[in-house]
Amino acid sequence: MDAIAIDEPEVTISWQGVVRFLHKTPRAFLPMRSFPSLELVAGRGIEGDRYFVGHETGFYSHKPEEGRQVTLFEMETLEALQRDHKIELLPEEHRRNVTIEGVPLNHLVGRRFRLGEAIVEATRLSTPCRHIEEILGKSVFDPLINRSGLNCKIIAGGTLRVGDAVRPI
Amino acid sequence: MAKAIKTVSTVVSKVEDLGNDTKRFTLVDQDDWELPPFRPGAHIDVHLGQGLVRTYSLCNDPDDDRRYVIAVKREREGRGGSNFLHDRVEVGQPISVSLPRGGIALDQEGTNVFLAGGIGVTPFISAIRHLERRGRSNFVLHWTSRGRPVLTDMIASAIEAGRVRLYDTTAQTKPVIAAIVGEFTGSGLAACCGPAPMLKAFEDAVSAWPEERKHIEMFTPPKVSARSDVPPYELYLSASQKLATVTPDVGLLGTLDALGVEVPVSCGGGICGACRTRWTEGPPIHRDRVLSIAERQNELIVCVGDCAGQRLVLDL
Ligand code: FES
Numbered sequence: 392m393d394a395i396a397i398d399e400p401e402v403t404i405s406w407q408g409v410v411r412f413l414h415k416t417p418r419a420f421l422p423m424r425s426f427p428s429l430e431l432v433a434g435r436g437i438e439g440d441r442y443f444v445g446h447e448t449g450f451y452s453h454k455p456e457e458g459r460q461v462t463l464f465e466m467e468t469l470e471a472l473q474r475d476h477k478i479e480l481l482p483e484e485h486r487r488n489v490t491i492e493g494v495p496l497n498h499l500v501g502r503r504f505r506l507g508e509a510i511v512e513a514t515r516l517s518t519p520c521r522h523i524e525e526i527l528g529k530s531v532f533d534p535l536i537n538r539s540g541l542n543c544k545i546i547a548g549g550t551l552r553v554g555d556a557v558r559p560i
Numbered sequence: 561m562a563k564a565i566k567t568v569s570t571v572v573s574k575v576e577d578l579g580n581d582t583k584r585f586t587l588v589d590q591d592d593w594e595l596p597p598f599r600p601g602a603h604i605d606v607h608l609g610q611g612l613v614r615t616y617s618l619c620n621d622p623d624d625d626r627r628y629v630i631a632v633k634r635e636r637e638g639r640g641g642s643n644f645l646h647d648r649v650e651v652g653q654p655i656s657v658s659l660p661r662g663g664i665a666l667d668q669e670g671t672n673v674f675l676a677g678g679i680g681v682t683p684f685i686s687a688i689r690h691l692e693r694r695g696r697s698n699f700v701l702h703w704t705s706r707g708r709p710v711l712t713d714m715i716a717s718a719i720e721a722g723r724v725r726l727y728d729t730t731a732q733t734k735p736v737i738a739a740i741v742g743e744f745t746g747s748g749l750a751a752c753c754g755p756a757p758m759l760k761a762f763e764d765a766v767s768a769w770p771e772e773r774k775h776i777e778m779f780t781p782p783k784v785s786a787r788s789d790v791p792p793y794e795l796y797l798s799a800s801q802k803l804a805t806v807t808p809d810v811g812l813l814g815t816l817d818a819l820g821v822e823v824p825v826s827c828g829g830g831i832c833g834a835c836r837t838r839w840t841e842g843p844p845i846h847r848d849r850v851l852s853i854a855e856r857q858n859e860l861i862v863c864v865g866d867c868a869g870q871r872l873v874l875d876l
Binding site (some may be wrong): 416417418419420421422496518519520521522525526532536 | 710828
C-alpha cells in the first residue's frame with residue numbers, strides 16, 4: 392500500500408514579550424529587591440544575585456547550578472493566582488529574577504531566546520520550593536506546580552532593563 | 561551535593577550592656593539588605609554553634625526591616641545559651657538565625673493588655689512600637705521587674721504617655737493579674753509573657769475567655785515540612801548503621817538531618833524527586849507526586865514520607 396503523503400503544516404510559535412520587573416537578592420531567604428536594570432554575565436549569572444556562579448549563597452550552598460544563572464516568571468501566573476486561588480502574589484515574592492509578560496515560558500525549555508540585549512538558553516522549568524510558603528505565609532506551593540518559572544543560563548551577557556523586549560532568535 | 565541552607569546569615573552590629581545582667585544584640589545583614597519580615601511579638605532561633613540553639617523574641621519595630629534586635633538576660637543557672645551570648649558574642653561576629661515565627665494577633669479596636677515579667681517584656685516592645693507607628697494607643701503594659709527595669713528606652717514614649725505601669729518587686733508588691741485583666745472581660749486582647757508562676761496566674765484569670773482574645777507567649781517550634789500525624793516509629797539506616805526514633809514534631813527529614821545524614825533536598829514538598837531513597841523495611845507511607853506504583857515498592861520520597869509500621873529501614 393502506498394503511503395499517503397500528508398502535508399504537515401509547519402508550526403512556528405510566534406510571540407514577543409516584555410520585561411515588567413527585575414529583582415535580585417544577595418543571600419538565601421532575604422527579600423528580593425526591585426531594580427530598574429540588572430547586569431547579566433555570560434556563563435555566570437546576575438551580578439550581585441545569590442546564584443551568581445562563584446558566589447553561591449542561595450538556598451543551595453554547594454550547588455553552583457549553571458542552568459540557574461537567571462530565572463524567569465510569568466506575569467500571567469500572578470494574575471491566575473489572583474483569579475483562580477484568590478492569592479495575591481507580588482512580583483517580589485515569587486523569588487525569580489525577571490517577571491515577563493507575553494512569553495510562553497513552558498514552551499521554551501531547551502531553546503535560546505533574546506532577553507533584552509542578552510541571549511539566554513532555557514535549561515529546565517523551575518520547581519516551587521516549600522520554603523516559599525514559610526517565608527510568605529501564603530499557600531502557593533500547590534498552585535505553582537508546573538508554572539513556577541524557567542531556569543536559564545546566559546549565553547551572551549548584557550544589561551537587562553525593565554521594558555526590554557523578550558523575543559525568539 | 562545540594563545542601564539546603566536553613567538559616568539566615570546575619571552579623572552582630574551592636575552589643576549593648578544594659579545592666580541588670582541584660583545585653584541587647586543587634587543583628588543585620590552583612591550588606592545591610594532587608595531581613596525577612598516579622599510580625600509584632602515574633603521570635604527567632606539563634607544558632608550559637610555546636611548544636612546550641614536558643615529562641616528569643618524580636619524587640620525592634622517590625623517596620624524596621626534591616627535589623628533583628630534581641631535582649632538577653634543572663635541565666636546563671638541556664639543551659640548555656642545566655643552565657644554564651646553574654647561572654648562570647650561580639651560586634652562583627654556572624655550569627656545564623658531562623659526565619660521569624662509566631663507573633664501576637666493584636667486587637668485592632670479594643671484594648672491590648674500586655675502583662676510582662678522582667679525580660680518577658682520583649683515581645684510587647686515590638687508590639688507597642690508597631691501600634692505606635694500606626695498612631696494607635698489602644699494598649700496598656702503592666703510590667704513587673706526585680707529592681708530597675710531595662711529596655712525602657714525602647715518604649716519611652718509609651719511610658720511618657722502613661723500607658724506603662726511599672727512594678728518594682730524589690731519595693732512594692734506584685735500586681736494581682738486577675739484584677740488587671742478583670743477590667744477587660746468584655747473586649748480586647750490580653751497577653752502575658754514572664755516566669756511560670758505569672759503565666760499560671762494569667763491562665764487562671766483568663767480561663768473563661770475565648771481563645772482569640774488571649775495570648776500566652778510561648779515559643780512555637782518550627783513547622784515541619786512533612787506535618788506528620790503518625791505515631792512515633794523506629795528508623796534504621798542500614799548502610800550507616802544508625803538508629804533513631806522519628807517523632808511527629810521532628811518528622812522523617814528532621815530526624816535524618818539530626819543523624820547527620822545528607823539527603824539532597826530541593827523542593828521539600830514531594831514533587832521534584834531529589835530526595836528519593838531506597839527502603840527495605842516498612843511499609844512506608846508515600847505522600848509524593850513523583851514515584852510510580854512500581855517505584856514505590858522499593859523507593860521513598862523522604863521529604864514527605866513516613867512509616868505505617870513500627871520500623872522503617874532506609875538504605876542510607
Ligand atoms: S525534595 Fe523534592 S521530592 Fe523531596
